[in-house]
Amino acid sequence: MSRKASAGAEYTLRSLGSLMGERRRKQPEPDAAGAGERSLLAAEPGAGLERAGAGGDLERAARRQFQQDETPAFVYVAAVFSALGGFLFGYDTGVVSGAMLLLKRQLGLDALWQELLVSGSVGAAAVAALAGGALNGACGRRAAILLASALFAAGSAVLAAAGSKQALLAGRLVVGLGIGIASMTVPVYIAEVSPPNLRGRLVTVNTLFITGGQFFASVIDGAFSYLQKDGWRYMLGLAAIPAVIQFFGFLFLPESPRWLIQKGQTQKARRILSQMRGNQTIDEEYDSIKNNIEEEEKEAGSAGPVICRMLTYPPTRRALIVGCGLQMFQQLSGINTIMYYSATILQMSGVEDDRLAIWLASVTAFTNFIFTLVGVWLVEKVGRRKLTFGSLAGTTVALIILALGFLLSAQVSPPVTFKPVAPSGQNATCTRYSYCNECMLDPNCGLCYKMNKSAVIDSSCVPVNKASTSEAAWGRCENETKFKTEEVFWAYNFCPTPYSWTALLGLILYLVFFAPGMGPMPWTVNSEIYPLWARSTGNACSSGINWIFNVLVSLTFLHTAEYLTYYGAFFLYAGFAAVGLLFIYGCLPETKGKKLEEIESLFNNKLCTCGTSDSDEGRYIEYIRVKGSNYHLSDNDASDVE
Numbered sequence: 097m098s099r100k101a102s103a104g105a106e107y108t109l110r111s112l113g114s115l116m117g118e119r120r121r122k123q124p125e126p127d128a129a130g131a132g133e134r135s136l137l138a139a140e141p142g143a144g145l146e147r148a149g150a151g152g153d154l155e156r157a158a159r160r161q162f163q164q165d166e167t168p169a170f171v172y173v174a175a176v177f178s179a180l181g182g183f184l185f186g187y188d189t190g191v192v193s194g195a196m197l198l199l200k201r202q203l204g205l206d207a208l209w210q211e212l213l214v215s216g217s218v219g220a221a222a223v224a225a226l227a228g229g230a231l232n233g234a235c236g237r238r239a240a241i242l243l244a245s246a247l248f249a250a251g252s253a254v255l256a257a258a259g260s261k262q263a264l265l266a267g268r269l270v271v272g273l274g275i276g277i278a279s280m281t282v283p284v285y286i287a288e289v290s291p292p293n294l295r296g297r298l299v300t301v302n303t304l305f306i307t308g309g310q311f312f313a314s315v316i317d318g319a320f321s322y323l324q325k326d327g328w329r330y331m332l333g334l335a336a337i338p339a340v341i342q343f344f345g346f347l348f349l350p351e352s353p354r355w356l357i358q359k360g361q362t363q364k365a366r367r368i369l370s371q372m373r374g375n376q377t378i379d380e381e382y383d384s385i386k387n388n389i390e391e392e393e394k395e396a397g398s399a400g401p402v403i404c405r406m407l408t409y410p411p412t413r414r415a416l417i418v419g420c421g422l423q424m425f426q427q428l429s430g431i432n433t434i435m436y437y438s439a440t441i442l443q444m445s446g447v448e449d450d451r452l453a454i455w456l457a458s459v460t461a462f463t464n465f466i467f468t469l470v471g472v473w474l475v476e477k478v479g480r481r482k483l484t485f486g487s488l489a490g491t492t493v494a495l496i497i498l499a500l501g502f503l504l505s506a507q508v509s510p511p512v513t514f515k516p517v518a519p520s521g522q523n524a525t526c527t528r529y530s531y532c533n534e535c536m537l538d539p540n541c542g543l544c545y546k547m548n549k550s551a552v553i554d555s556s557c558v559p560v561n562k563a564s565t566s567e568a569a570w571g572r573c574e575n576e577t578k579f580k581t582e583e584v585f586w587a588y589n590f591c592p593t594p595y596s597w598t599a600l601l602g603l604i605l606y607l608v609f610f611a612p613g614m615g616p617m618p619w620t621v622n623s624e625i626y627p628l629w630a631r632s633t634g635n636a637c638s639s640g641i642n643w644i645f646n647v648l649v650s651l652t653f654l655h656t657a658e659y660l661t662y663y664g665a666f667f668l669y670a671g672f673a674a675v676g677l678l679f680i681y682g683c684l685p686e687t688k689g690k691k692l693e694e695i696e697s698l699f700n701n702k703l704c705t706c707g708t709s710d711s712d713e714g715r716y717i718e719y720i721r722v723k724g725s726n727y728h729l730s731d732n733d734a735s736d737v738e
């Protein structure tokens with residue numbers, strides 16, 4: 097039974113499709129626009145007018161019809177300005193790989209410094225995401241977004257002007273703090289200002305901006321890679337522009353009305369809510385939020401840290417497990433390894449030119465972006481649960497194909513047929529390897545070879561030039577301009593085999609399936625599943641988990657590949673994804689179209705019964721006030737019934 101019902105107010109329970117306790121019964125699917133507007137008497141918008149018999153119902157149905165057409169442009173403006181935080185998150189995480197190619201040469205960075213600059217900001221993001229919960233709760237979403245954009249701007253300026261590696265590290269850490277705060281705040285803010293029927297779509301737009309930022313970063317990397325000296329300053333510094341735009345935009349944008357109500361600033365909250373809802377009456381939404389907060393405060397008690405209250409109160413504990421689980425499986429299915437190694441996978445498939453591979457990597461980022469757009473379109477049509485499940489199922493299959501591609505390539509990996517003698521003082525470790533795939537698993541080595549028709553001949557495994565991976569440290573492939581005229585080829589990171597296209601196919605399928613669901617849904621679902629008192633903390637924890645697993649997966653990939661080989665690593669990710677499928681099937685309820693205040697009741701049942709239990713999308717339950725408290729728990733019905 098819902099917490100509201102147990103709170104002493106007297107309710108009658110009405111339901112369209114099924115009553116409490118009944119199993120799911122199939123309802124006609126509302127269309128996207130009406131997803132949040134399921135009526136008591138009409139499950140589909142549009143059917144409302146015909147079916148509403150009584151005068152009050154008719155009026156309500158008409159009002160609903162009117163309301164759903166009118167979402168003020170203001171909501172979209174607020175969503176787009178906050179999603180600039182997503183863009184910066186994507187840009188700053190994406191741009192660093194290209195910048196690093198130039199930086200390591202210009203500043204002579206060793207592996208440790210490269211690692212620090214790449215992972216430092218991700219680590220800082222994890223810390224800031226975890227700390228961002230307290231910041232959000234105490235100062236509000238708007239202040240947190242303003243702080244994030246200020247950090248992005250300041251960090252980018254430091255990076256653009258950096259004169260030493262220490263300054264670069266400081267800049268990356270500051271940017272990382274911005275990424276962490278933005279990643280946990282922006283989805284919450286968008287969810288709180290959006291009307292229920294658009295919420296999923298608008299929060300998903302934030303992930304569209306993340307992947308858009310990553311794509312834009314890859315184009316900028318490609319463009320500035322020609323500017324060998326100082327190109328990295330532009331790559332890293334350009335992020336200041338959207339950061340400044342967001343900062344000034346947010347000076348004019350309002351605080352989340354839900355947060356204001358929680359803090360007792362009710363007049364201001366009413367004003368902002370009516371601005372956000374245009375011509376719609378806001379009384380019901382306002383009362384619903386306010387009563388919900390009062391109920392929550394009564395029931396959850398205000399003693400102790402929020403995280404302890406969340407863990408001891410079963411519905412929020414379950415929501416937290418679902419939220420963190422989704423973020424963990426998003427990262428464990430290997431998205432960032434795929435993005436990072438896409439250039440390698442493309443090279444394996446026969447793209448030998450380094451520059452071309454960089455440009456093709458931006459095609460990968462573009463695919464991720466475009467298919468996130470498909471997610472924006474689908475989220476209100478098919479709902480979060482089906483979209484996430486379908487997406488992860490496809491991702492699992494794609495990972496298996498990718499792994500098979502690497503496996504087949506390893507099996508026909510060309511043997512090393514020529515063992516040159518290392519010049520004195522030079523490293524000869526690479527010459528020990530007997531097959532190309534062994535040579536490739538050692539990051540210090542590459543293959544130098546000739547081709548006879550499509551067969552690899554005269555191949556040797558030699559050390560890579562530390563300053564430029566496009567040539568060897570010594571031997572036939574030592575000088576790129578020279579060996580290219582001599583029909584000698586150099587492969588760093590890939591083995592030329594006839595099965596490489598399988599890996600390419602796996603890569604494309606991976607992005608096509610991952611981007612619409614597993615990419616955005618963990619963020620979208622997390623922005624919806626916690627009650628207001630636990631929302632900032634819940635999002636802080638789940639975003640923190642996302643960043644922690646992001647670091648873990650990216651940092652361990654090369655070692656995993658060394659121990660398990662490439663195909664082993666991808667089979668491992670496929671295994672994680674398969675476990676994630678069971679988790680989603682069992683534990684993820686449908687939140688589509690529900691008011692944020694209603695979602696908590698989805699977690700009243702024992703965890704991981706969603707696949708079979710009645711707390712799923714087929715149920716349309718409505719509590720109507722009979723007397724006493726002046727609100728009800730319903731699927732967007734706007735009136736009080738005495």
Ligand SMILES: O[C@H]1[C@H](O)[C@@H](O)[C@H](O)[C@@H](O)[C@H]1O
Nearest residue numbers: 303306307431432464615616
């Ligand atoms: O949702 C995003 C998105 O899918 C990005 O492409 C990925 O790099 C992030 O790690 C993820 O959180």
